[in-house]
Amino acid sequence: MRDASLKILVIDENAIRAAILEEGLREGGFTNVTIVRNMANLLRSIVNADPDVIIIDLENPNRDVLEQMFQVSQTVRRPVAMFVGESGAEMIERAVEAGVSTYIVDGLKKERVKPILDMTLSRFNAFNRLQRELEDTRRALEDRKVVDRAKALLMERRGLSESDAYHLLRRTAMNEHRTIGEVARSIVTAANLLEGSL
């Protein structure tokens, strides 16, 4: 049983990403995973969970709450240290790129944490890719709508056929080093301005 005893706390307001990570950790044999999504009184949640490893989304403002746990205090029995691995800056860089930050309790061996960190980074990166793909799809859909609208405007105002309107858009985009979507958007914006609908 590989380190199933390690208590892992995942602090992430993004439910989907937290679930993806939790699933990965469980598949990797880490069964003791707690997800915290409610940020109110986080310090108390952490003290109650008494974790060995804390994984927190880099953009979460509560990271400064964890920073306080580096100090010995009466509330936190075991101070927390940031895990950087052997390679220092390179590891922070990978973590920052993935958008994740990992803390471990003092005295925990780094090699026990490495598989957890590797899993976290790969799952966060997978999630980021997924998000980018969704974003790209959304933009492509929007672009298509706006291109259709711009084509309709050109057909109506300049009496062009649909394919001529599209070619005009494409040529303009090439000449101006812009995307077709950008050109279409400026046509639609201009038309809206001229018609006073903005």
Added chain:
Amino acid sequence: MRTLRVGFLPLVDSAVLVAAARAGFADEVGITLELERENSWATVRDKLTIGHIDCAHMLAPVPVASQLQIGNPKARMVAPFTLSTNGNAISVSNALFDAMADTGLMGERRDAAAKAAALKAVIDARERRGEERLTLGTVHPFSPHNYELRYWLASAGIHPDRDVTLVVIPPPFVVDYLRDGHIDGFCVGAPWNSVGLKEGVAKPVVAITDLWRRAPEKVLGVREVWADAEPDTLDALLRALKKAAEWADDPANVDALVEMLAAPDVIDMDEAPIRAALTGRVAICGEPDEPIPDYLLFDRNGATFPWRSHALWFYSQMVRWDQVPLSAEGTELAGGAFRPDIYRRAFRGTSVTLPSANAKVEGSLTAEQPVGSTTGRLVLAKDGFFDGRVFDPADLGGYIDSFAIHSRGLHEVWARAAR
């Protein structure tokens, strides 16, 4: 044009960086300043460490902690420029305010010592009744807020590590935490004290300028290796920041500055609480807001100069509260976190007034005083502490020993108890 990325937190005291980036001062020196908003000091520090950002809006004690390699330091950081002075306040929940008022010890509106005495009486009464300790929030273990709050509590005989529970809370959450009863008070910067009051959940009781007339708050943080590698860029940046600080301090520019700071990509908030901080109209004790001079300042009386004595004062408090031991080497490292030498280099031969010294006795000025400088035109303001103490950086040990309330050795006791 050279592009520099600057990390900042959405607070009013980011004003100098924001003005440098948005009002043309950086452009004038050939620098494009890209503002990168972050959500935590930890993230600003990490991004600075790996060079994702070149410089940062930084809590003044953080470079000191980084030189001492305490907390969670990675890269050594230096502070060649002070971005803001004062601006914090201590607020308490309405219930705690009423309990403090009931003691009859609150004194004049801006009497910080009386407020601490009232709190002490409340804490003693709670203890007699067997009630749990009050919980107070600050923004980071290495924040001016932490040392200011502790200094104020201890002045009235309240031990910050024994008589209350101190927690860290991100500034945007303090008001909600107070409303939900997780904390009873906090020490935080602008605009959050005004927001707490406006939301009807807290009352500011002490403006920091009434604890220490000139309390260094935010600095420009850069990696030490970067400062060494890029002296010309850094000098140009400091010259832009100095112009921006002069502009931000000028009451004629308040409207423009408020609008700049309220923007969606800066603080993203309505203008009133931002304006309140910039004009000193923060209603201490909830009473009509007589403007408080020097509530938050950026430039006047040599405020941008990175005094070594400021770095050493933070070190004295780190020792006092058991974050680090006192040593000759530590003193050297801590003092070296602030870099007046870089500041002097950047402004040599310009009209900017440079003081003759790199350190001063903090709290010794009871009136405005002209001091030795390159132009003979530098007037230092009253810089007193409210308890009349004086900090002589040449006698760190004596200063630290003079405090009856401290936590030296306390963590060792706790660690033993936990084993």
